[in-house]
Every structure is written in structure tokens, then in C-alpha cells.
Amino acid sequence: MKIENLPNEFTDARKVLQVIEDAGYQAYFVGGSVRDTILHTRINDVDIASSAYPEEIKSIFKKTIDTGIEHGTVTVMYDGKSYEITTFRTESGYQDYRRPDQVTFVRSLKDDLKRRDFTINALAMKENGEVIDLFGGIDDLKKHIIRAVGDPEQRFNEDALRMMRAVRFASKLDFTIEAETFTAITKHSYLLKKIAVERINVEFVKMMLGKAPSRGLNQMIETKLIQYVPIFNNYVSNIADLATLSISDYLNNETQVWSLLAVQCGLNDDQINHMMKAWKCSNKLTENVRLVVLACRKIMTDNLDAMTMYLVGKEDLDNACQIALAFGHLVDDDRIENEYEHLPIKSKNELKINGKILINHGFKPGPQLGRVLKHLEQAVVSEQVNNDYDSLLAASKKIINRQ
Known part of the structure; x- marks a missing residue:
């Protein structure tokens, strides 16, 4: 597949890919931006991956920032804009079911793509719009399917958050989770306990704000993920x-x-x-x-x-x-x-009287003064007292006398 008219989000970034390629390396747009371009939906971030190692990227461009260099990411400043370039990599040893113990930089695009979560996210695109699809992602987009790359059980053991991402994407895109992937989520749903609540929170809220939140909720129940999130069990x-x-x-x-x-x-x-x-x-x-x-x-x-x-x-x-x-x-x-x-008012700051004015009229500072102002606020909102200086002052004196 070749996309002839790339969205504007890629216009400036294409120059960065061309510079990397002119230096003798490969460079591609990867992940969600490619998926969303094919789906004709709004693009968020444009991610770039390259065969160039971090030090090589730094030698190509005049100004760079070591954003996440241990994981292969370097921020490049080019024509007044910033671009994150991440080296192709493999990962291994996920002892905490979230982050790899070891990251190895590689030259192979295929090795980089096959570590990704789902086929629809394992797409790459050249700067000329030619899409590289090594795992059937385009076909799954056409069939509206969420499918893990390779062995789903391995993908979810590497990163258990991917199970929540599966139901999130199913909701966001109104897609179906492929049967083998769905079974693997059900089998390994308990691993969600290993993931920080903050990360689950992000995926859950995105799921609820998708096209089909009811689908996502049902899938969480059917896969038993619901049992391993706070409260909802x-x-x-x-x-x-x-x-x-x-x-x-x-x-x-x-x-x-x-x-x-x-x-x-x-x-x-x-x-x-x-x-x-x-x-x-x-x-x-x-x-x-x-x-x-x-x-x-x-x-x-x-x-x-x-x-x-x-x-x-x-x-x-x-x-x-x-x-x-x-x-x-x-x-x-x-x-x-x-x-x-x-x-009458939308905020207590709109009251025509305040604590300083009341103190000037002999009211003593302290908790009692705060209670008087609260009474005035409620009285004005309920239209029992007009919001003018004289009415509020008279009302405040009555409140003090009652207390």
C-alpha cells in the first residue's frame, strides 16, 4: 500500500527522515500515526524509528537532546521543531510484566516491529507514503480486528498492560478482539495485578471515551480483567x-x-x-x-x-x-x-461585602466571621438577601445576634 497524499502532520517530519536516509540509514514513521492515517482518523503523535543508533543520530544532526537514550530515543531539533527518533530495538527479560530488563539496538525493521503489541500498531511507513506491513495489520484494519503480533501469551507476559490496551483499542475503534488474543487475555488477566494503577487508569479512561465503551466494559467482564482493577470487582x-x-x-x-x-x-x-x-x-x-x-x-x-x-x-x-x-x-x-x-452570584467573590469590610464594622476575625460570610453567601444564592452592601451588612448583624 502506498498513501499518495500524506496528512499535514507528516509534512515537516518527512525532511528529518530524508536527512537520516541521506546519511545511509533507514527511517520510518511507525505505530499509531500510520494506523490512523490508513483509518482516516485524527493523528496524535508522529513516531519515527530508525536503523541508526543513538550516537549515529547525534552525529547526523547539529542539535539533539538525550531524551531516553538508554532506550534508544533521541530528540532531534530541526528547522525549529523537535522530533523523537528511536532506534530499532529488541527487548527481553520482562520480570515485572511491564518493562524490559534488557534493550538491544538492532538494524532490522522486522525485529523492531515484531516486539510491538498488535498488528494494527506494527505498521511502518516510508517518507514517500509506502506502508510496510509485515504482520497483516492492514488486513486486520479492514476486518476491524485487534490481534496480537505473534504469540499473544508471550506479548501479554512481556507487558500485562497490553491486555488493557486491547480492550481500549477495541473500544476506541469499535473493533473485535481476535479469538486467540481474547483467550490469552482471559488466561492471563490476573497479571494485571502486576501493573501500576496509574497506567491502568489511563487505558481505562481512554477505553470509556472510545467509540464503543460498552464493548470495552463487556470485554473486561468476559476476560475477567474487571476482577483485577480497583473497586469494580x-x-x-x-x-x-x-x-x-x-x-x-x-x-x-x-x-x-x-x-x-x-x-x-x-x-x-x-x-x-x-x-x-x-x-x-x-x-x-x-x-x-x-x-x-x-x-x-x-x-x-x-x-x-x-x-x-x-x-x-x-x-x-x-x-x-x-x-x-x-x-x-x-x-x-x-x-x-x-x-x-x-x-444572583456565581462565586463568593461576587458578594458585595467581604471579611475585611465586616472587620471594619467591628466584627472579630476568626471562625465566626467565616460562618457569617457562608450564611450571607447562601442567603444571596437563595434570594433571601439582596447582594448589595446595606442588605448584606444588615443581614450579617442579624446573624451575629442570633449566634
């Missing part, structure tokens, strides 16, 4: 029910992914915190999910109030609407957006 029936829904049209970001799962599994705030901590998610993401779940449940029970909208904020209110829609709830998002836009 206790909610398999919930996850199975979720997989019956058409959720792909409603998931656009990480917050929505975790919020959807929290609602489906019926998690309270403490359980949400536990889930997010187990999956090594950030505190900020955890708080966003907690707020989205709060709003979503109120939307789904037609109980959304001004204070909830205020606490949740515009972005996460939109996220909550999407989750409610995913569960089949009829959401009047125009009405919700209109009500949010007409809130």
Missing part, C-alpha cells in the same frame, strides 16, 4: 448493566467517566473518595466527580435547586446533564442553563 453486575446502555454519545471527558460509574454503582461521597483514591485520581478530579454526582442525582429526581447549581458550577453542571442523559433521563438543559445564568 465488587460491582460487576452494575458494570454489566451499564454496558447495556448506549453511553458513547454522552462521554466527553474524564470527569464524566468517573461520575457515570459512581452513579451507576450507587456510591456515596465516602465511597466516591475511596474509588478515586484507589484509582490514584487527583483531589481536584475527585471533588469534581463528587459535585457532578450530587447534581446528577438531583437532576434525575427533578430536585435541582439554586444552591446545588451554585456549588457545582457551570462546567460540572453541564457534565451532570450529560450523565443524566446517558441514563435516559429527559434533561431540559436549556432551562437549567438559564436558571444557572440567572443566579
